[in-house]
Amino acid sequence: MKIQLALDRMEISEAIELTRKVEDSVDWIEVGTSLIKEFGMASVGEMKQAFPAKTIVADIKTIDNARYEFEMCFEAGADVATVMGVSPLVTIEACMEVAGRYNKTVMIDLLNTTEHQKRDLMKYKNAVFCEHVSKDQQEELGASNHGVVDKNLYGPDMTIAAAGGITLDSLDSLRKTLNPSIVIIGSAITKAENPAEAAAKFKCVEAK
Amino acid sequence: MKIQLALDRMEISEAIELTRKVEDSVDWIEVGTSLIKEFGMASVGEMKQAFPAKTIVADIKTIDNARYEFEMCFEAGADVATVMGVSPLVTIEACMEVAGRYNKTVMIDLLNTTEHQKRDLMKYKNAVFCEHVSKDQQEELGASNHGVVDKNLYGPDMTIAAAGGITLDSLDSLRKTLNPSIVIIGSAITKAENPAEAAAKFKCVEAK
Numbered sequence: 001m002k003i004q005l006a007l008d009r010m011e012i013s014e015a016i017e018l019t020r021k022v023e024d025s026v027d028w029i030e031v032g033t034s035l036i037k038e039f040g041m042a043s044v045g046e047m048k049q050a051f052p053a054k055t056i057v058a059d060i061k062t063i064d065n066a067r068y069e070f071e072m073c074f075e076a077g078a079d080v081a082t083v084m085g086v087s088p089l090v091t092i093e094a095c096m097e098v099a100g101r102y103n104k105t106v107m108i109d110l111l112n113t114t115e116h117q118k119r120d121l122m123k124y125k126n127a128v129f130c131e132h133v134s135k136d137q138q139e140e141l142g143a144s145n146h147g148v149v150d151k152n153l154y155g156p157d158m159t160i161a162a163a164g165g166i167t168l169d170s171l172d173s174l175r176k177t178l179n180p181s182i183v184i185i186g187s188a189i190t191k192a193e194n195p196a197e198a199a200a201k202f203k204c205v206e207a208k
Numbered sequence: 209m210k211i212q213l214a215l216d217r218m219e220i221s222e223a224i225e226l227t228r229k230v231e232d233s234v235d236w237i238e239v240g241t242s243l244i245k246e247f248g249m250a251s252v253g254e255m256k257q258a259f260p261a262k263t264i265v266a267d268i269k270t271i272d273n274a275r276y277e278f279e280m281c282f283e284a285g286a287d288v289a290t291v292m293g294v295s296p297l298v299t300i301e302a303c304m305e306v307a308g309r310y311n312k313t314v315m316i317d318l319l320n321t322t323e324h325q326k327r328d329l330m331k332y333k334n335a336v337f338c339e340h341v342s343k344d345q346q347e348e349l350g351a352s353n354h355g356v357v358d359k360n361l362y363g364p365d366m367t368i369a370a371a372g373g374i375t376l377d378s379l380d381s382l383r384k385t386l387n388p389s390i391v392i393i394g395s396a397i398t399k400a401e402n403p404a405e406a407a408a409k410f411k412c413v414e415a416k
Binding site: 008034036041060061066068086090091093094111136141 | 242292348
């Protein structure tokens with residue numbers, strides 16, 4: 001199980017400073033959508049420059065203009081970029097094509113994606129599938145439940161990620177149900193009193 | 209009928225220069241998603257500063273983190289910001305709340321939104337509803353057909369916009385079918401040999 005650190009709602013300099021404190025405990029570093037929309041591709045470029053050995057995920061949440069956005073992310077230094085599962089299939093197809101050309105990875109964000117749409121996406125076997133309870137669903141509804149996901153949709157070799165309000169407490173049940181290859185942790189690390197300690201604890205649970 | 213000029217896939221300085229040439233013929237100026245994702249909120253701020261009297265649309269395509277993204281757009285100078293119709297309803301609800309607080313406008317982008325989802329959105333009577341054939345659908349499938357939209361979904365006082373590959377030729381049939389209050393024009397102006405002339409022609413048709 002890999003830990004992806006999600007960086008959101010902060011300055012680029014804060015993101016770099018915070019990541020320095022926790023980098024030994026995390027595997028992938030996500031430049032959050034809020035950083036991209038606030039600061040543009042500079043956020044991706046500066047994070048890759050600061051952490052060249054890490055896998056950088058650009059959470060660009062593409063839903064159109066796929067070639068342009070994905071090329072922009074990979075040119076800026078991203079190793080993984082995200083596309084919405086609710087996009088038209090032609091958009092996801094274009095993301096896969098660009099990622100293949102750059103030898104990079106597509107993460108399909110399944111936020112609000114129906115079972116029916118998911119079935120259509122299962123042909124993209126090289127993608128990472130991110131089961132995602134959105135920030136707004138967490139904050140407005142208090143929801144952070146990945147328990148309802150039908151794991152049978154996925155083939156045995158497919159890569160699953162999980163995002164949305166994951167804490168040390170919820171990680172254990174998540175392993176028992178969805179058992180994702182990648183867990184995406186945001187505020188449970190970034191807003192912890194001691195982020196290095198919090199990240200180290202996730203690393204311990206993950207290594208169990 | 210208002211004309212919204214969509215600015216995409218260019219530098220901020222190019223966007224300003226191009227808009228100066230056509231500003232007399234357009235009503236709303238859209239800072240395209242590609243500008244926001246490439247240059248961040250500076251794109252919105254610089255466009256508002258250059259054209260303070262114009263209505264600036266931030267095509268931020270929010271699908272999560274609604275409060276943060278919408279506040280960011282309005283603080284940067286946007287008058288209108290976009291949210292995806294495929295978002296969870298709590299996200300759209302949050303956008304409406306923020307826009308109400310700032311006395312600004314929400315545009316709901318209906319790209320890939322089902323009829324069922326649209327029905328749920330009809331309660332947001334103050335929003336602008338944007339019927340949108342995506343760039344990827346146009347480029348990959350050659351599609352640019354708004355003809356299939358069921359106009360009966362909309363109440364008589366609701367504001368409809370249309371986007372996606374609209375040309376001078378297609379504008380006439382669009383008026384006869386969807387008859388949107390706002391037509392969003394991108395490359396038919398920005399990529400014209402003479403953008404000022406192209407915009408003026410749209411203005412003439414629009415004023416008919």
